[in-house]
Amino acid sequence: FFDMGCGNSNANVATDQSAGGARQQSLSPAENGHHVIQDRIAASAVEWVAMNAKLDTGVAVDREYAIGFIADQDQDSKVAEDRWQSFFGQGLLRRKGSKYTITMQDPHKVWSGRGDKSGRGMELSLLHCFGGKLLTACDRTGDVYEICKGRGPEDEGSDNAYHLKTLTTMGEDAQPVTLLLGDGSNPKKPLKCEWSTVKDEQLVVGSTGKERTDDDGNVVHQGEMWVKTITTSWGVTNVDWIKNYNVLREVAKCPHGTGYMIHESACWSDVHERWFFFPRKLSRLPYDEVADHHKCINLMISCDAEFTPGSVLLQPYLTCLPSRGASDFFFIPNTNDTHIFVLRTEEGEAGMMSYASVIDLCGTILMEEQSVGAFKYEGAEVIDDFLADPVEF
Numbered sequence: 001f002f003d004m005g006c007g008n009s010n011a012n013v014a015t016d017q018s019a020g021g022a023r024q025q026s027l028s029p030a031e032n033g034h035h036v037i038q039d040r041i042a043a044s045a046v047e048w049v050a051m052n053a054k055l056d057t058g059v060a061v062d063r064e065y066a067i068g069f070i071a072d073q074d075q076d077s078k079v080a081e082d083r084w085q086s087f088f089g090q091g092l093l094r095r096k097g098s099k100y101t102i103t104m105q106d107p108h109k110v111w112s113g114r115g116d117k118s119g120r121g122m123e124l125s126l127l128h129c130f131g132g133k134l135l136t137a138c139d140r141t142g143d144v145y146e147i148c149k150g151r152g153p154e155d156e157g158s159d160n161a162y163h164l165k166t167l168t169t170m171g172e173d174a175q176p177v178t179l180l181l182g183d184g185s186n187p188k189k190p191l192k193c194e195w196s197t198v199k200d201e202q203l204v205v206g207s208t209g210k211e212r213t214d215d216d217g218n219v220v221h222q223g224e225m226w227v228k229t230i231t232t233s234w235g236v237t238n239v240d241w242i243k244n245y246n247v248l249r250e251v252a253k254c255p256h257g258t259g260y261m262i263h264e265s266a267c268w269s270d271v272h273e274r275w276f277f278f279p280r281k282l283s284r285l286p287y288d289e290v291a292d293h294h295k296c297i298n299l300m301i302s303c304d305a306e307f308t309p310g311s312v313l314l315q316p317y318l319t320c321l322p323s324r325g326a327s328d329f330f331f332i333p334n335t336n337d338t339h340i341f342v343l344r345t346e347e348g349e350a351g352m353m354s355y356a357s358v359i360d361l362c363g364t365i366l367m368e369e370q371s372v373g374a375f376k377y378e379g380a381e382v383i384d385d386f387l388a389d390p391v392e393f
Helices: 034-052 242-251 384-388
Strands: 063-071 078-080 083-096 099-104 108-112 124-130 133-138 144-149 162-166 195-199 202-206 219-221 226-230 236-240 260-262 266-269 274-277 281-283 299-304 313-316 324-331 339-348 351-360 365-373 377-382
Touching: 034 313, 063 124, 063 384, 083 365, 108 162, 124 195, 124 202, 124 324, 195 266, 202 266, 242 260, 242 299, 266 324, 339 365, 339 377
Parallel strands: 099 365, 124 377, 324 377
Antiparallel strands: 063 083, 063 377, 078 083, 083 099, 083 108, 124 133, 133 144, 144 162, 195 202, 202 226, 226 236, 260 281, 266 274, 274 299, 299 313, 324 339, 339 351, 351 365
């Protein structure tokens, strides 16, 4: 068990009174040996407090935000021959003082006729407003889509409220934007797109941050340790992030050869001039496909723009549930990047389920974690501007 609050010294049992009562918090299952980072967590506390103090208390706090969600239903995405389906969910997040609530609507179906060689597709894992468009991407095909209002060209006779349009480059020789591995190992293999954020006016799209290995632990490729930067004219550049990811792993004591860390979310903050990560999984044992299902972690990580090892901060959040991990998060507007909307997903014998919560940078719970649907939502975004646009038919 680890201290959940910033600055407290009790490292055995943590309580959070601000969430409406004492709550025991744990960082991770004992077999992962997270006692080895306890000192780093304690040393990070004062800096989390300093960042959290940037909340602008003069800003009106009674606000509402439309939140969009996009689903990755894995194999369940295929609903017919040459037809793959996802779900575009919407909710209303209300802030009153320092507390939040969310109300969900029934999700909308969106679909595509394109899959990969194995017959999988529309496993959408990110959602981001960028360049005046609401974008998503498939982690099987690498295709990037724009979510548009109204029926699509192939939706005649349906009542679909939204459709997908393949994103293409600008100019006379327009080409579909497809994200492929960047390390040169297999230039035609799609990138397993997992997360997105904006930095320096470019969209950064990343993957798991883990090397692919064979059954014996040998590295097959490191393509998922590269990221893409995308401009508003939809030009794509490959960027080697191997060193960056390895810095995070070294600090968390799960380096290659002895363990791993898997990412599905990341965010750059202009306010703090720092990167933030909510890894989905962490293990201090070599990758095992069966055991991996229960390696989810409740750890916040932050570092400076250069990924300097000494700048890396660690902080637990919520309660560790071995099969429930972060799939996305974002900073809530008008909080000076101090309040965080967290999306966690769980899948098992009972099916898929997604959960939302709101915390601050010290891990204080501002909205209790609650179900937002029996789907595996892997992307979440504030979509107020998108909903304000005129409907397209």
